[in-house]
Amino acid sequence: MSRLYLRLLLWFCIANVLTLLISVFLTERLTRHAYGIEPDWPALAAQANRAYERKGREGLEHWIDERREAGFEATLFEGERNLSGRRPPAPRLLHELLASDNVEIRLRPDVRVIGQRVVGRDGVARQFVALRRPPPPPRLEQLLAMQIGLSVLVIGIIGWWLARSIARPVAAVGQAARLVAAGDLSARVPARFSRGADEVGDLARDFDRMAARIEALVVQERGVLQDVSHELRSPLARLHLLIDLARGAPAAEAEAHFARTEHEISRLDRLIGDALALSRLESDLPGAERESVNLGQLINTQVEDFQLEADARRIRLDADPAFGVLVSGSTVLLGRALDNLISNAIKFSPDEGRVRVSLRTSGAYAELSVRDWGPGVPDDELAMLFRPFFRGSNAARAEGHGLGLAIVERIAQAHRGSVEAVNAEGGGLEVKLRLPL
Numbered sequence: 001m002s003r004l005y006l007r008l009l010l011w012f013c014i015a016n017v018l019t020l021l022i023s024v025f026l027t028e029r030l031t032r033h034a035y036g037i038e039p040d041w042p043a044l045a046a047q048a049n050r051a052y053e054r055k056g057r058e059g060l061e062h063w064i065d066e067r068r069e070a071g072f073e074a075t076l077f078e079g080e081r082n083l084s085g086r087r088p089p090a091p092r093l094l095h096e097l098l099a100s101d102n103v104e105i106r107l108r109p110d111v112r113v114i115g116q117r118v119v120g121r122d123g124v125a126r127q128f129v130a131l132r133r134p135p136p137p138p139r140l141e142q143l144l145a146m147q148i149g150l151s152v153l154v155i156g157i158i159g160w161w162l163a164r165s166i167a168r169p170v171a172a173v174g175q176a177a178r179l180v181a182a183g184d185l186s187a188r189v190p191a192r193f194s195r196g197a198d199e200v201g202d203l204a205r206d207f208d209r210m211a212a213r214i215e216a217l218v219v220q221e222r223g224v225l226q227d228v229s230h231e232l233r234s235p236l237a238r239l240h241l242l243i244d245l246a247r248g249a250p251a252a253e254a255e256a257h258f259a260r261t262e263h264e265i266s267r268l269d270r271l272i273g274d275a276l277a278l279s280r281l282e283s284d285l286p287g288a289e290r291e292s293v294n295l296g297q298l299i300n301t302q303v304e305d306f307q308l309e310a311d312a313r314r315i316r317l318d319a320d321p322a323f324g325v326l327v328s329g330s331t332v333l334l335g336r337a338l339d340n341l342i343s344n345a346i347k348f349s350p351d352e353g354r355v356r357v358s359l360r361t362s363g364a365y366a367e368l369s370v371r372d373w374g375p376g377v378p379d380d381e382l383a384m385l386f387r388p389f390f391r392g393s394n395a396a397r398a399e400g401h402g403l404g405l406a407i408v409e410r411i412a413q414a415h416r417g418s419v420e421a422v423n424a425e426g427g428g429l430e431v432k433l434r435l436p437l
Contacts, residue, residue: 003198008162015158019151026146039072041102045118045128048076052083053120060084074130089113089131097129169193169200173207185215239264290328295366295435296321298331299357302338306346314352317342321359325366327435329415334435337411338368340404341431345372348429365417365434373428377421385421408433 044067051063061084064074073089075082077098088094090113093105097115105113116128172193179187188194188211194204239261246257299321310317327334338357345355349372358369377385386409405421408431412419417435424430 007198011158011162012155015155016151018158019147019154022154023147023150026150039132041114041116041128041130042118044072044074044130045116048074048128049118049120049126052076052126053122057084061086071133072130073133074128077127077129078124083126088129090129094129098127166200169196169204173204176207176211180211180214185211185218187211236268239268291331292326293329293331293334294323295325295327295334295359295368296323298335298338299359299368302335302342303357305339306342310346310355313346313349315346315349316354317346318354318356319358320356322361325359325361325437327366327415327437329435333411333414337408337433338370340408341370341433344404344431345370345374345429348372348374350374361437362434364437366437368433368435369430370433371424371428371430373426376423376427376429379423382421382423386419405431 048060048063052060055062060076064084064086067074075084075086075088077083077088080098082088090097090105090107093113096105097103097113100115101117103115107113110133112132114128114130114132116130117125118128119125169189172189176187176189188208189204194201194208196202196204242257242261242264246254246261249257299319303317303319307317342355342357349355354373356369356371358371360367386405405419409419412433412435415435417433419431419433421429421431
């Protein structure tokens with residue numbers, strides 16, 4: 001179930017419960033307040049007397065009916081004669097109520113009977129007798145009006161706060177998106193909006209990850225473009241020089257210049273191919289579907305392919321794979337990664353040296369290791385080996401562009417794995433490729 005829906009449902013229920021509680025509280029308080037106001041008994045007695053003097057019994061009964069809605073029962077006596085004809089309140093106490101000018105008797109804490117002497121304009125003394133009952137419950141229309149008013153008020157306040165809490169993160173994501181679209185790739189959603197535990201918080205975090213990925217890709221592509229531009233200058237300059245030399249040289253010398261030109265063109269072709277492969281290998285298997293790859297068989301195949309090259313330099317090329325180790329990925333890309341590792345190990349190994357390719361499992365990962373017994377790499381250069389076009393202090397020992405290990409790292413990342421290089425005990429470099437089984 002949607003977390004945002006649960007959040008809205010929770011606050012809707014809270015708003016309704018608050019409305020109910022506030023409504024009950026206000027109803028009780030208003031009723032208590034109205035009942036707590038002490039009536040002006042002499043004034044009420046005078047009003048009842050005037051109603052009788054003006055319209056007689058009919059006027060008095062009309063006045064009594066109006067007061068009954070407010071919780072009063074009353075009548076007017078002249079001597080012992082009931083002027084209204086209505087049943088007097090508290091008849092058993094009538095003698096006491098008529099005997100005194102002003103008397104109050106409490107039947108219960110919330111029920112009182114009153115006897116109040118009044119003299120009208122006609123000079124006749126009369127006794128006002130009244131009973132005040134507990135406050136009547138509010139009428140249905142009053143309750144509905146109060147409930148609707150409170151509902152609109154409470155739901156309006158909570159709804160405004162809830163809408164604001166949802167709209168502000170969405171607006172922050174929109175603002176960050178506009179900044180990214182305008183070229184500010186460092187724009188991110190403020191942390192206070194990306195910490196939410198609902199779908200809006202997920203949206204903010206996903207946007208931040210997307211923006212970080214775009215920024216990394218753009219920075220990386222710019223770096224690769226700059227590095228490729230730099231690397232292309234030297235072979236292009238040599239090509240111009242060779243062509244100029246071939247134009248003015250005799251046929252025999254021109255043939256040598258053309259051979260050298262062909263070699264430089266081949267180098268350019270390899271450089272451009274590696275640069276394109278590097279740019280395509282980002283976060284997934286580009287243009288390839290995943291399949292089950294048997295790493296043991298792949299190692300044997302690649303080692304056989306490099307055996308001739310190793311034999312030419314009398315390098316011992318050993319394979320020690322564990323069979324039945326399966327990973328999900330691309331056979332072509334994993335084969336290329338292994339090619340680059342074995343090729344590097346052979347290039348930097350001394351004649352009559354040794355290269356070992358091994359495979360084992362560790363937990364949920366397969367660990368493929370390629371080790372040589374060459375000069376190794378200075379410790380301060382190990383972390384930079386996988387940067388595109390980086391060639392360390394030992395680069396003069398072998399030809400290359402510094403893209404092989406960078407391609408291996410991208411292939412490892414595309415397979416949700418990792419790669420690291422360490423100086424092995426006893427000399428040489430060991431590169432370890434870890435892939436999830």
